Amino acid sequence: MTQYWLMKSEPEEYGWHDLVRDGEGVWDGVRNAQASNNLKAMREGDLALFYHSRTGLEVVGIMRVSAAAFPDPRDETGRWVAVKVQPVDPLKRPVSLKAIKANPKLADMAILRQSRLSVAGVTCDEWKEILRLAGNAE
Template sequence: MKTEPEDYSWERLVADGETIWSGVRNHQAARNMRSMALGEEVFFYRSVVQPAVLGIMRVSQTWYDDPDNPPWCLVKLQPVRRLPNEVLLSAIKAEAALADIALIRQSRLSVTPVSDEHWQLILELSDGSR
């Protein structure tokens, strides 16, 4: 899940303890939010300024209608942990095994799925084991 640091930062998420993910105004991104399961972990991705995967969040409430902006939806998320090292977009692009990740293929989409294989590769890039 992407956010611009001036809109919502990792540090603010940690301080808040939970947030409502709002402002998604793309039908495909909204479908991706609707597919999230309670307890599912998702990456927190900082866009625009030094784009990178920073941490892991957990779905604390599955999608529900945005009362202010139907037909859009909202999801509640809690921070799980910051990654040992940020995984810069440049590192993701440089990793051949991540060439087909939606983050690269659909770079303007704010909520993208991540396969189990891609998830593991990003974690390995973060901890230096790859």
């Protein structure tokens, strides 16, 4: 069964357009234990929302996990993991953090409860609501 995620990246470092250009990206550099555990829980085929953090503060696209967790190539300690992701679709309308906060159906999203968490699970209902707000409803 497909699991859903939200993954944050600073657009100046690696944004949605970079992923689209590359066709596939390595999601590495995660150095938070809970976020790393979320990466370890991902399976090939899972879907994730691409969230621009720091600037933009909005969900901008849908990604597919193309490779489950493997050792982070940028980590010399061997402690951390990475996954590979591929772009699926841009959101027709980006969904801002402000819109997420204003929506009662999204009140329990991890992005609101743990704002510094860079990789978080998303429930099926939250996923559907984000896509509805974006105009990408399934």
